[in-house]
Amino acid sequence: MIRIIGPGAGFEELNDFVADVAEAGCDVLVVNALRKDEKVGIDDLQDVLFDQVCVEELVDCFAHIATISPELRDGSRIIFLVPGAFLGGVGCTHLATSAAMLVGLARSLALEFAERGISVNCLAPGQDAKLDAIKGEIAFLLEEEAADVTGQVILIDRGENLSLRKAGRRVVS
Amino acid sequence: MSPDSRLRARSGQRHALITGAARGIGLGIARKLASDGYSIIALDHDSEALEASARFLPRKTRLISLDVTDREAVSASLNQLPALNAVVNNAGLAGELLPVAKLDPESVRRILKVNVKGAFIVSQEALPRMKSGSAIINIASRGYLGGAGGAHYVASKAGLVGMTRAMAAELRWRKIRVNAVAPGMVETRMLEGFTPKMKAALERLEPEGRAADPEEIAGIVSFLASDASKLISGQVLLADGGKSLGTMPY
Ligand SMILES: NC(=O)c1ccc[n+]([C@@H]2O[C@H](COP(=O)([O-])OP(=O)(O)OC[C@H]3O[C@@H](n4cnc5c(N)ncnc54)[C@H](O)[C@@H]3O)[C@@H](O)[C@H]2O)c1
Numbered sequence: 416m417i418r419i420i421g422p423g424a425g426f427e428e429l430n431d432f433v434a435d436v437a438e439a440g441c442d443v444l445v446v447n448a449l450r451k452d453e454k455v456g457i458d459d460l461q462d463v464l465f466d467q468v469c470v471e472e473l474v475d476c477f478a479h480i481a482t483i484s485p486e487l488r489d490g491s492r493i494i495f496l497v498p499g500a501f502l503g504g505v506g507c508t509h510l511a512t513s514a515a516m517l518v519g520l521a522r523s524l525a526l527e528f529a530e531r532g533i534s535v536n537c538l539a540p541g542q543d544a545k546l547d548a549i550k551g552e553i554a555f556l557l558e559e560e561a562a563d564v565t566g567q568v569i570l571i572d573r574g575e576n577l578s579l580r581k582a583g584r585r586v587v588s
Numbered sequence: 589m590s591p592d593s594r595l596r597a598r599s600g601q602r603h604a605l606i607t608g609a610a611r612g613i614g615l616g617i618a619r620k621l622a623s624d625g626y627s628i629i630a631l632d633h634d635s636e637a638l639e640a641s642a643r644f645l646p647r648k649t650r651l652i653s654l655d656v657t658d659r660e661a662v663s664a665s666l667n668q669l670p671a672l673n674a675v676v677n678n679a680g681l682a683g684e685l686l687p688v689a690k691l692d693p694e695s696v697r698r699i700l701k702v703n704v705k706g707a708f709i710v711s712q713e714a715l716p717r718m719k720s721g722s723a724i725i726n727i728a729s730r731g732y733l734g735g736a737g738g739a740h741y742v743a744s745k746a747g748l749v750g751m752t753r754a755m756a757a758e759l760r761w762r763k764i765r766v767n768a769v770a771p772g773m774v775e776t777r778m779l780e781g782f783t784p785k786m787k788a789a790l791e792r793l794e795p796e797g798r799a800a801d802p803e804e805i806a807g808i809v810s811f812l813a814s815d816a817s818k819l820i821s822g823q824v825l826l827a828d829g830g831k832s833l834g835t836m837p838y
């Protein structure tokens with residue numbers, strides 16, 4: 416079984432790609448929360464947007480996982496695709512909050528599902544990443560050899576998060 | 589104006605708003621910040637418990653009874669307040685320790701609304717009253733790091749930490765600091781869900797061998813509200829005696 420859930424858009428080929436690389440006998444659940452980053456300054460952040468991104472999308476995600484997870488076979492893989500914004504950033508209050516919630520959810524599930532041999536990890540690409548940029552890491556997590564990697568977040572951003580150069584930016588672009 | 593309040597006006601009375609202040613960690617924080625000299629604004633949706641807690645707080649304490657998820661009530665109420673030096677988002681709910689397949693959407697929504705959206709509403713409404721040099725402190729939980737069962741609580745506290753970092757990044761230009769405290773087990777009503785046997789077993793896992801007292805968390809909040817932590821922003825202080833270090837692989 417291969418299932419892709421989550422609010423992420425623009426990754427139509429994801430399903431085909433996962434179907435191609437997944438080993439026979441290994442179910443894969445991908446939670447795709449990669450979205451077009453819509454930055455909003457803290458003073459302008461409205462309840463409608465916050466509710467959508469930080470409450471309702473999460474509630475949906477929990478509900479999907481609640482129904483799908485009991486059906487996953489032992490040794491399955493769950494991969495969360497979350498915006499690198501989980502680390503924070505200017506104009507990112509809603510994005511950082513929702514992404515960090517997904518990372519928390521993934522880490523909790525990693526422990527809950529450990530005894531079934533189901534690994535749960537997060538891939539966090541930098542801004543505007545295309546599927547090509549994270550294919551290698553998806554393929555790695557689906558490999559037999561990666562079975563023991565669980566509860567981890569891999570940032571795929573060419574070191575962007577390490578740079579302090581943008582610290583001087585005051586405005587929300 | 590009494591001589592006393594005239595003196596305070598001249599010396600610059602500091603004001604602190606604490607949510608979920610009717611009991612537990614929130615009341616401990618309110619008491620500590622009162623003893624630090626802040627004038628206290630204690631907020632809780634449990635008006636009875638709030639009234640009852642007043643005897644532990646200075647007479648001039650303002651009591652505000654409302655639900656942190658009620659945007660209009662928070663906005664109307666905070667508009668009446670003086671400038672705030674410290675805002676402590678402490679109001680929170682514990683989620684049931686259930687496997688993810690047993691969590692119903694309504695309880696997930698409730699936890700996220702109170703623990704995350706509530707902190708967002710209170711912070712956003714407080715910001716116009718916060719001057720340069722003031723601080724927001726979010727009470728997360730060691731649980732934000734993970735833990736099997738209660739994934740909704742874990743997610744909510746992880747979200748609060750994400751919010752802490754994002755708001756800290758944005759508000760640094762206004763010189764408003766935003767930090768989080770992530771307590772381990774604390775002796776409050778929240779532990780009432782455990783049987784005595786379960787509670788004792790959990791306490792044995794704490795490096796201190798017992799649940800912490802609210803005062804022990806309050807001291808950390810007091811530090812994060814004060815100028816002594818002027819250079820600290822966007823951080824999570826884990827306050828669990830080191831339990832979150834887990835079992836090191838080496
Ligand atoms: N007790 C622990 O072991 C522990 C550990 C880690 C973190 N925490 C966190 O510390 C905070 C305080 O917890 P506590 O243990 O003192 O719990 P508590 O239940 O004793 O106190 C919580 C207070 O928040 C109030 N509250 C709840 N929802 C509210 C709402 N919607 N609006 C306004 N007020 C509301 C309650 O009425 C109560 O007075 C929570 O955020 C909790 O998640 C507690």
